[in-house]
């Protein structure tokens with residue numbers, strides 16, 4: 001799957017059709033998040049502070065939706081990501097939960113594979129992701145009934161066909177993907193229209209940002225995930241957060257996106273009223289940014 005990199009500068013806020021689409025998608029995403037908070041509580045959102053996750057964070061925080069927010073600090077993140085975390089906390093006037101790896105597991109990994117052993121094989125790379133991401137994700141998700149993500153279907157071949165709601169057998173909870181059908185252009189239009197903070201690496205051609213040693217810039221026309229674990233084939237490019245874990249669990253990645261749970265409820269008047277409320281919220285912000293009354 002090839003997708004061009006949409007930079008901040010190229011998202012055109014004068015494109016009324018684009019903005020209409022984004023407002024409509026934001027309304028639907030907000031409705032889905034409210035559904036998760038109401039019917040699949042407790043719900044949590046795992047943010048990696050990527051562009052998509054900044055949108056989901058904004059929908060949750062400004063919508064005052066009862067969904068906890070946490071991030072995983074692998075210990076190998078770029079300086080720009082830490083700066084963004086601080087900026088985001090300041091932007092919303094609240095602190096976000098930060099989860100860390102177990103130091104004894106990191107020490108074991110380094111002893112076995114070396115400090116940068118993830119370059120040597122897919123197995124070594126996945127072992128590192130398990131220690132620095134997957135194990136802590138399991139701890140963070142424990143006790144929750146739903147897990148909100150910023151995944152989009154067009155991000156990678158391994159995510160095509162992604163549904164808004166799926167049953168995640170690995171963690172036995174409902175996985176909520178409110179941006180499943182958003183395009184990269186939608187994401188940046190929302191970020192620009194609402195003046196959201198974002199990772200400055202995006203301005204330097206990093207459409208997808210993970211750990212510093214495993215992320216590079218991409219060239220125009222390259223897949224948006226081409227800069228992640230660029231030495232591997234596209235089919236292996238998942239860190240395990242959205243696939244089979246090494247720490248417990250019995251399901252396979254093949255189940256992801258296929259076992260659907262019930263669709264969001266509330267068709268009819270009540271939903272329409274919710275939609276109007278959420279839509280105005282987004283539209284107001286857009287107009288403020290454009291200096292209109």
Ligand code: SF4
Nearest residue numbers: 118128129132211214
């Ligand atoms: S992305 Fe790289 S450094 Fe980060 S956990 Fe995975 S292998 Fe380790």
